[in-house]
Amino acid sequence: MNKYSVYIQSLASIYPQDEAVEGRFSACEPDYKEWIKDAGLRRRMSRIVKMGVTAALQCLQNISEKPEAIITATGLGCLADSEKFLQSIGSHHEELLSPTPFIQSTFNTIGGQIALLLGNKAYNTTYVHRAFSFESALIDGLMQLQAGDAGSLLVGSVDELTPTAYHILARMGVWRKFPAGEGASFFLLGNQKMERTIARIVAVDMVSGDFSQDQLAEKRLNFLQKNNASDAAVVSDDMFKPICGEYQTASSFGLWYACTQLNGAGFVLIANSFLHNHTMVLIEKFKG
Amino acid sequence: MDQLKKELKEALIQALNLEDITAEEIVDEDPLFGDGLGLDSIDALEIILILERNYGIRLTKPEESKEIFYSINTLADFIGKNRKK
Amino acid sequence: MSVAVTGIGCVSGLGCGAEEHLQAFRAGRSGLGEVTLFQTTLQLPVAEVKRSNEQLKNHLGLDPDRLFSRTALLGMVASRQAFQDAGFPNEGLRIGLISSSSVGGMDLSEQFYAEYAVNQRKGRLRMVAHHDIGDHTERIADYLHLEGFRTSVSTACSSSANAIMLGARMIEQGLLDAVLAGGVDALCRFTLNGFNSLMILDSAPCRPFDESRAGLNLGEGAGYLVLQSEKSLTPESKVYCRLTGYANANDAYHQTASSPDGEGAFLAMRHALDKAGIDPSSVDYINLHGTGTHNNDLSESTAIKRLFGEQVPPLSSTKSFTGHTLGAAAGLEAVFSVLVLSEGVIFPTLNFKSPIKQTGLIAVTEMMEDQDITTVLSNSFGFGGNNAALIFQQ
Numbered sequence: 133m134n135k136y137s138v139y140i141q142s143l144a145s146i147y148p149q150d151e152a153v154e155g156r157f158s159a160c161e162p163d164y165k166e167w168i169k170d171a172g173l174r175r176r177m178s179r180i181v182k183m184g185v186t187a188a189l190q191c192l193q194n195i196s197e198k199p200e201a202i203i204t205a206t207g208l209g210c211l212a213d214s215e216k217f218l219q220s221i222g223s224h225h226e227e228l229l230s231p232t233p234f235i236q237s238t239f240n241t242i243g244g245q246i247a248l249l250l251g252n253k254a255y256n257t258t259y260v261h262r263a264f265s266f267e268s269a270l271i272d273g274l275m276q277l278q279a280g281d282a283g284s285l286l287v288g289s290v291d292e293l294t295p296t297a298y299h300i301l302a303r304m305g306v307w308r309k310f311p312a313g314e315g316a317s318f319f320l321l322g323n324q325k326m327e328r329t330i331a332r333i334v335a336v337d338m339v340s341g342d343f344s345q346d347q348l349a350e351k352r353l354n355f356l357q358k359n360n361a362s363d364a365a366v367v368s369d370d371m372f373k374p375i376c377g378e379y380q381t382a383s384s385f386g387l388w389y390a391c392t393q394l395n396g397a398g399f400v401l402i403a404n405s406f407l408h409n410h411t412m413v414l415i416e417k418f419k420g
Numbered sequence: 421m422d423q424l425k426k427e428l429k430e431a432l433i434q435a436l437n438l439e440d441i442t443a444e445e446i447v448d449e450d451p452l453f454g455d456g457l458g459l460d461s462i463d464a465l466e467i468i469l470i471l472e473r474n475y476g477i478r479l480t481k482p483e484e485s486k487e488i489f490y491s492i493n494t495l496a497d498f499i500g501k502n503r504k505k
Numbered sequence: 506m507s508v509a510v511t512g513i514g515c516v517s518g519l520g521c522g523a524e525e526h527l528q529a530f531r532a533g534r535s536g537l538g539e540v541t542l543f544q545t546t547l548q549l550p551v552a553e554v555k556r557s558n559e560q561l562k563n564h565l566g567l568d569p570d571r572l573f574s575r576t577a578l579l580g581m582v583a584s585r586q587a588f589q590d591a592g593f594p595n596e597g598l599r600i601g602l603i604s605s606s607s608v609g610g611m612d613l614s615e616q617f618y619a620e621y622a623v624n625q626r627k628g629r630l631r632m633v634a635h636h637d638i639g640d641h642t643e644r645i646a647d648y649l650h651l652e653g654f655r656t657s658v659s660t661a662c663s664s665s666a667n668a669i670m671l672g673a674r675m676i677e678q679g680l681l682d683a684v685l686a687g688g689v690d691a692l693c694r695f696t697l698n699g700f701n702s703l704m705i706l707d708s709a710p711c712r713p714f715d716e717s718r719a720g721l722n723l724g725e726g727a728g729y730l731v732l733q734s735e736k737s738l739t740p741e742s743k744v745y746c747r748l749t750g751y752a753n754a755n756d757a758y759h760q761t762a763s764s765p766d767g768e769g770a771f772l773a774m775r776h777a778l779d780k781a782g783i784d785p786s787s788v789d790y791i792n793l794h795g796t797g798t799h800n801n802d803l804s805e806s807t808a809i810k811r812l813f814g815e816q817v818p819p820l821s822s823t824k825s826f827t828g829h830t831l832g833a834a835a836g837l838e839a840v841f842s843v844l845v846l847s848e849g850v851i852f853p854t855l856n857f858k859s860p861i862k863q864t865g866l867i868a869v870t871e872m873m874e875d876q877d878i879t880t881v882l883s884n885s886f887g888f889g890g891n892n893a894a895l896i897f898q899q
Contacts, residue, residue, distance in 0.1 A: 134678075171439065171440050172458045174439075175436065175437040175438060175439055176437060176462070176760075202755070207637065207639075208636075208637060209638075209659070214695075215618075217695065217698075217699065218614075218615060218618050218622075218695060219618075219622060221615075221694055221695065221698045222618075222619060222622060225546065226545060226546045226547055226694075226698055226701075227546070228469050228472055228473055229698055229701070229702040230435070230466060230469060230702065231462060231465045231466070231699070231702035231703045231704075232462060232466065234695075234698075234699035234702055234703070235462060235703070235760060235761055235888065236760075237699075238607065238659070238661045238888050238889060239607075239638065239659035239660070239661075240659060240660040240661055240887070240888070240889040240891055241760075241888075241889060243660075243889060243891075244755070244760060244888065244889025244890055244891065245760070245889075247755040247757045247889075247890060248757050248758075248759070248760065248890065250757075251757050252755060252757055253754055253755050253756070253757050253768065253769065253772055254754065254755065255752075255753045255754065255755075256660075256753060256754075256755040256889070256890070256891060257658060257660055257667045257670075257671075257753060257891075258658065258659055258660050259656055259657065259658060259659075260609075260637070260638035260639060260657050260658070260659040261638065261639035261642060261655070261656045261657040262637060262639040262643075264639070264655070264656050265639075265656075268656035268657075268671075271675075271680075272671055272674070275674050275675070275678050275680070276674075278678070279677075279678060296621075299625060300621070300630070300633055303630055304630055304634070338654065338656075340643075340646075340652075340655065341652075380637075460759060460762070461759070461761065461762050461800075462760065462761060465702070465703065465704060468704070480704065481704075482704055483799060
């Protein structure tokens with residue numbers, strides 16, 4: 133069924149570039165006005181929407197081809213807008229509520245706004261499944277490119293850290309291993325190797341369950357052997373989460389990190405774990 | 421009337437998050453929707469909230485408010501005639 | 506490579522299971538009533554599933570003291586039906602679970618938040634632990650002992666169509682042998698207030714595709730299909746029909762409003778027909794998105810006219826029975842589309858009297874029995890311009 137290989141043609145990430153403050157990383161955000169020129173569209177966008185849309189636009193900068201699908205991922209979606217609307221229900225006693233935060237609270241807001249800004253009428257969907265969100269989006273994109281149903285498409289993820297989410301998840305003990313984080317990373321994938329091609333995506337795997345470190349190591353080994361890449365360099369979340377922090381779609385930053393911050397060509401395995409979700413993305417880098 | 425128009429423009433800028441526009445830049449007779457200020461159906465809902473919250477005027481059908489919402493002039497005129505607070 | 510439908514499951518304001526739904530359609534009885542699930546000052550008709558969380562847990566054989574979101578419970582009810590319906594006599598199949606929802610466990614989160622907003626040390630954490638969309642999918646996976654691939658989709662009102670689409674693609678490309686796919690949403694204050702703030706809720710029963718339509722009614726429920734590869738079928742497998750076409754296209758017109766020419770809807774239907782390799786004239790019935798809002802029904806009927814010209818097949822909106830069940834709508838309507846094919850019936854639209862002036866499409870208003878139907882098109886559209894269409898064939 134796989135007529136084509138899948139390549140990463142371009143990528144962009146908005147991620148934390150400073151140290152964590154009080155256990156929290158904040159993404160280093162660009163001047164959004166420079167990227168989202170349409171003030172009419174920008175004015176209603178909350179922070180997560182601007183962050184996601186801008187990372188997508190940065191990824192497509194200087195790219196002539198039009199994505200034939202826009203596939204986004206988010207673990208918790210537009211939290212600030214969801215909370216704003218929840219709060220207004222309580223404080224306004226269900227009367228005279230502003231509809232804007234409700235509209236913007238839907239999980240596919242970022243994908244929809246990217247389509248609107250680009251005037252892109254192609255396939256558009258959003259995956260929301262904990263730390264499988266980004267890998268689900270990748271699998272969808274991979275299938276379309278491998279079958280030749282699309283020649284190039286955009287896959288990306290975004291999550292925002294709000295004070296409330298930080299606080300509630302801290303009470304649950306989610307930030308024990310890494311500080312809380314956030315960010316947006318987008319990838320233009322295609323099925324033709326080009327001059328600018330950064331890497332080939334070899335395989336993606338998702339496993340759920342409560343595994344020991346040894347069990348996970350064994351799963352990684354099996355995955356690499358199955359894909360004839362036993363010599364792959366491993367980028368584990370111990371390497372990239374001290375930079376981007378912990379969040380449901382942090383593995384997309386891991387992929388960006390492996391593509392841009394790691395020296396040398398060859399196979400690289402990006403391995404991520406978040407609670408019961410364990411993912412592996414194997415790439416073959418062409419450029420050091 | 422001029423005070424009402426100024427008040428309205430400021431309320432619009434705030435509620436609709438028109439970040440790059442000042443009250444002085446909104447021309448009283450220019451269309452608010454479409455080619456004018458570029459407002460849309462979501463903004464119409466926000467304007468309905470302004471009317472009810474600030475002036476006690478209740479509108480329930482956004483699609484029947486087109487003429488009232490045409491410009492600052494038509495909006496101020498309607499509020500002047502129907503306001504309850 | 507085609508995708509067989511071998512199991513169906515549904516729960517909505519009309520009842521639980523295919524049989525209760527068929528009875529309601531035949532009796533012309535909608536699921537609408539007053540809000541009873543939560544405190545609200547809004548007096549609007551809604552189509553609730555007429556079982557409390559306790560009754561649902563009892564029905565599912567779950568520990569009554571264990572906390573589940575209503576979304577997860579409704580999802581378990583319908584997905585179990587579909588799963589059992591398919592039977593799966595052969596061991597060793599790679600079975601995936603792809604679910605969807607528009608707000609996930611918001612029914613619990615909003616209760617948590619009411620306490621948390623007053624005092625940040627308050628609010629029981631287990632009430633908010635089910636907030637994320639993935640939670641209900643994980644609960645379904647646990648309940649049905651599905652240990653393989655699982656994910657969740659959330660694209661507002663078209664969510665479950667996109668879940669079904671991913672399932673079909675994974676089967677076609679040989680990644681899975683069978684997929685349980687669909688969606689669920691429980692009614693909650695968040696969505697009721699949200700749609701109320703959009704001023705698109707009708708205080709009377711909704712009138713899809715009628716000139717006098719004045720908005721939608723919300724509902725809740727869940728609808729799931731079991732999809733299987735041809736290879737995985739056994740002589741004992743009961744095949745309802747096949748999912749032969751699917752497509753998703755973005756309207757790219759406005760965050761919430763549909764374009765006047767229905768471009769996104771047109772493209773979704775057009776591409777789904779292309780995928781199935783059939784002409785518009787092959788379609789015997791259209792299950793409309795048909796929410797009853799001014800904007801959707803005009804845009805959808807314009808798109809249908811553009812695609813079908815003067816040869817528009819019989820069409821109806823089952824949302825006049827179930828209300829708009831949001832993330833569950835496309836899953837429920839996929840189940841209804843399968844029933845149209847297997848039962849040879851066409852479901853009516855309630856409250857339809859006069860066609861929309863601009864487009865003049867006449868909705869079916871009486872249950873039609875003994876129909877010879879081979880091809881059904883089901884539309885589902887959502888915020889963010891997300892338009893999806895599925896095609897089921899004998």
